Amino acid sequence: MTLTAPPASDDSATAPTLPRAVTLRDVARAAGMSASTASRALNSTGYVSADARARLLAAAARLGYVANASARTLKQRTSRTIGVVVSAIGNPFYADLAAGIEETLRAAEYQMVLISDNSDSAQEIDGARTFLAMRAAGVIMTPVGSDAAALLMRHGIAVVELDRQLAKVPCDAVVIDNHRGARAATAHLLELGHRRVGLLAAKTNWTSDAGRLQGYRAAHRAAGVPIEPRLVTRIAPEAPDTVERVERLLDERPTAIFAANNVLTEQVWRAIRRRGARLPRDVSLVGFDDVPWMEMVEPGITTVGQPTVELGRRAARLLLLRADDSERPPTVVCLQPSLVLRGSTSPPG
Amino acid sequence: MTLTAPPASDDSATAPTLPRAVTLRDVARAAGMSASTASRALNSTGYVSADARARLLAAAARLGYVANASARTLKQRTSRTIGVVVSAIGNPFYADLAAGIEETLRAAEYQMVLISDNSDSAQEIDGARTFLAMRAAGVIMTPVGSDAAALLMRHGIAVVELDRQLAKVPCDAVVIDNHRGARAATAHLLELGHRRVGLLAAKTNWTSDAGRLQGYRAAHRAAGVPIEPRLVTRIAPEAPDTVERVERLLDERPTAIFAANNVLTEQVWRAIRRRGARLPRDVSLVGFDDVPWMEMVEPGITTVGQPTVELGRRAARLLLLRADDSERPPTVVCLQPSLVLRGSTSPPG
DNA sequence: CTGTTAGCGCTTTCAG
DNA sequence: CTGAAAGCGCTAACAG
Numbered sequence: 001m002t003l004t005a006p007p008a009s010d011d012s013a014t015a016p017t018l019p020r021a022v023t024l025r026d027v028a029r030a031a032g033m034s035a036s037t038a039s040r041a042l043n044s045t046g047y048v049s050a051d052a053r054a055r056l057l058a059a060a061a062r063l064g065y066v067a068n069a070s071a072r073t074l075k076q077r078t079s080r081t082i083g084v085v086v087s088a089i090g091n092p093f094y095a096d097l098a099a100g101i102e103e104t105l106r107a108a109e110y111q112m113v114l115i116s117d118n119s120d121s122a123q124e125i126d127g128a129r130t131f132l133a134m135r136a137a138g139v140i141m142t143p144v145g146s147d148a149a150a151l152l153m154r155h156g157i158a159v160v161e162l163d164r165q166l167a168k169v170p171c172d173a174v175v176i177d178n179h180r181g182a183r184a185a186t187a188h189l190l191e192l193g194h195r196r197v198g199l200l201a202a203k204t205n206w207t208s209d210a211g212r213l214q215g216y217r218a219a220h221r222a223a224g225v226p227i228e229p230r231l232v233t234r235i236a237p238e239a240p241d242t243v244e245r246v247e248r249l250l251d252e253r254p255t256a257i258f259a260a261n262n263v264l265t266e267q268v269w270r271a272i273r274r275r276g277a278r279l280p281r282d283v284s285l286v287g288f289d290d291v292p293w294m295e296m297v298e299p300g301i302t303t304v305g306q307p308t309v310e311l312g313r314r315a316a317r318l319l320l321l322r323a324d325d326s327e328r329p330p331t332v333v334c335l336q337p338s339l340v341l342r343g344s345t346s347p348p349g
Numbered sequence: 350m351t352l353t354a355p356p357a358s359d360d361s362a363t364a365p366t367l368p369r370a371v372t373l374r375d376v377a378r379a380a381g382m383s384a385s386t387a388s389r390a391l392n393s394t395g396y397v398s399a400d401a402r403a404r405l406l407a408a409a410a411r412l413g414y415v416a417n418a419s420a421r422t423l424k425q426r427t428s429r430t431i432g433v434v435v436s437a438i439g440n441p442f443y444a445d446l447a448a449g450i451e452e453t454l455r456a457a458e459y460q461m462v463l464i465s466d467n468s469d470s471a472q473e474i475d476g477a478r479t480f481l482a483m484r485a486a487g488v489i490m491t492p493v494g495s496d497a498a499a500l501l502m503r504h505g506i507a508v509v510e511l512d513r514q515l516a517k518v519p520c521d522a523v524v525i526d527n528h529r530g531a532r533a534a535t536a537h538l539l540e541l542g543h544r545r546v547g548l549l550a551a552k553t554n555w556t557s558d559a560g561r562l563q564g565y566r567a568a569h570r571a572a573g574v575p576i577e578p579r580l581v582t583r584i585a586p587e588a589p590d591t592v593e594r595v596e597r598l599l600d601e602r603p604t605a606i607f608a609a610n611n612v613l614t615e616q617v618w619r620a621i622r623r624r625g626a627r628l629p630r631d632v633s634l635v636g637f638d639d640v641p642w643m644e645m646v647e648p649g650i651t652t653v654g655q656p657t658v659e660l661g662r663r664a665a666r667l668l669l670l671r672a673d674d675s676e677r678p679p680t681v682v683c684l685q686p687s688l689v690l691r692g693s694t695s696p697p698g
Numbered sequence: 699c700t701g702t703t704a705g706c707g708c709t710t711t712c713a714g
Numbered sequence: 715c716t717g718a719a720a721g722c723g724c725t726a727a728c729a730g
Contacts, residue, residue: 071707420723
């Protein structure tokens with residue numbers, strides 16, 4: 001701040017809002033060095049004398065130098081940014097995934113750019129384009145369609161699919177064992193003696209929902225209990241007639257319901273409450289995803305818990321590994337869910 | 350995809366992973382035009398003949414051209430990226446703010462880059478540096494300290510403070526009327542006849558907490574009820590002794606408690622449940638922030654509701670306005686909270 | 699209406 | 715150990 005030439009100084013004291021950002025050249029000049037040397041010093045790469053480095057570092061600090069990420073990315077043809085696209089940031093499940101990703105990325109000095117696609121494949125492709133344009137070092141996504149991942153990978157950007165797998169090309173992925181989770185949930189109900197177990201699942205082409213549906217079926221098969229088709233309801237995310245569809249399922253008088261994600265679990269829970277029905281006396285309920293409210297309501301909701309934050313961490317770690325070695329064979333990490341028993345399940349009344 | 354020259358085609362069919370991204374020159378060449386014309390055509394800026402434009406557009410589509418955002422940012426010295434730094438993405442309050450921001454930004458064709466700072470000012474500054482490096486068009490933050498905003502603004506980056514104001518320089522902001530919300534909450538309790546109303550607030554230097562504390566005081570003053578200092582507990586976010594502090598407040602036997610944010614509301618709620626005390630018979634409770642669980646538990650929690658998503662939208666809108674006109678005087682938008690009455694409050698038993 | 703030219707700020711050989 | 719030079723991909727004057 002206190003420079004030699006007070007009046008004609010070319011530094012920021014001239015105007016309150018400075019006209020041009022300070023560049024590497026500026027700090028080089030201030031230290032009487034060239035830009036190349038300054039670059040080496042500030043990035044601790046290549047040879048720089050201790051003296052020069054010290055002067056350069058001091059100058060950078062004094063001038064408040066912040067490297068221009070665009071210039072660097074342009075030159076290096078890749079950035080330290082990782083794109084993340086989730087279905088709905090407002091859903092605590094996705095928020096937790098993002099939290100796990102962010103934590104891991106931050107530790108590795110990468111930036112997370114978060115985009116929410118509202119489960120809409122057009123928005124998802126848009127997001128992919130954005131990351132392509134940014135030359136993101138990689139992208140983690142909870143896929144809605146398979147085109148976005150294809151686009152990215154075709155352009156050489158590493159992709160990790162999270163929560164479900166949709167890519168048609170082999171690709172890293174981190175998922176939960178949906179089949180086993182759903183099977184455990186359903187088996188629990190069957191073991192309690194339920195014979196009319198309703199299923200409420202999302203109507204998607206996602207592997208997660210397919211697995212949950214299969215798990216429900218497998219448990220029935222193993223128990224020798226036939227499935228009543230009218231008790232299986234599949235509802236598209238954000239469908240406008242969600243409430244009616246849920247009501248209709250309840251009208252079928254199942255003695256228990258397995259709701260295959262946290263949103264649907266909340267929907268049935270509300271429908272049950274609206275009817276004044278009692279949990280678990282009138283109907284038992286098992287959810288999927290252990291979000292906070294499930295433990296706070298009375299009775300608590302028995303549910304298939306997922307290590308959500310850990311799923312996010314793993315996805316980030318996988319991407320980091322691939323950044324080191326783009327030739328690694330694609331690996332898919334499958335984490336185990338666990339059935340959390342609470343008060344919403346009991347033998348049929 | 351079906352081109353004229355099958356074997357010697359210079360397009361991506363050659364290798365599965367293409368060696369170099371397709372640039373503007375590539376599409377220009379493919380259309381027999383210069384890069385500048387291609388730029389004009391693809392950005393619909395300046396004069397381009399209909400014919401040329403068509404050929405260029407076709408070439409771009411065929412080659413799968415995606416503009417390099419870094420090059421553009423470098424040239425234009427600003428990007429279409431807006432940085433957002435929130436305290437904790439896992440907290441539904443901040444997630445909703447982010448959702449509102451993202452929605453608005455997306456409509457204006459800006460990208461949101463989200464960073465969570467865990468209420469740590471060092472991480473907040475880090476985030477500011479990142480956005481500075483990216484030449485973000487602006488930054489929206491729920492501030493922890495005042496240095497990050499100062500740094501940004503010193504470098505000419507527009508800042509909008511959200512949820513609270515900490516900047517020492519005038520700066521756009523979107524906040525809730527904390528004083529009024531807290532006052533209404535406390536007055537409600539006082540009107541019910543409570544005389545020992547505990548306050549549980551965050552110990553920060555944030556305007557939000559200051560306003561809530563003052564509102565609590567103002568309500569007492571207006572009602573002519575003296576405040577019992579032992580009933581006022583302030584706990585730093587993430588403090589390790591949070592549970593004990595809350596227990597100690599309960600030990601003071603307040604007949605009602607006003608918890609000044611959603612996290613603390615949950616903490617007291619849990620403490621009350623652990624003791625087997627009944628809401629509102631043994632103690633009344635009013636929260637702040639209307640997060641979903643408050644309506645789902647039994648009895649529901651009376652709380653000061655905030656238009657959270659709208660707060661986010663407004664912040665984004667303010668930033669967009671400033672992007673159009675950097676000379677606008679800083680404006681602060683103050684939204685009104687509303688007291689949501691539910692079952693957790695009643696006259697003292 | 700179109701092409702040439704220059705340069706955004708940085709990194710990276712390559713000579714000294 | 716250091717500097718000169720070139721160029722990443724794009725846009726914006728400015729001539730034609």
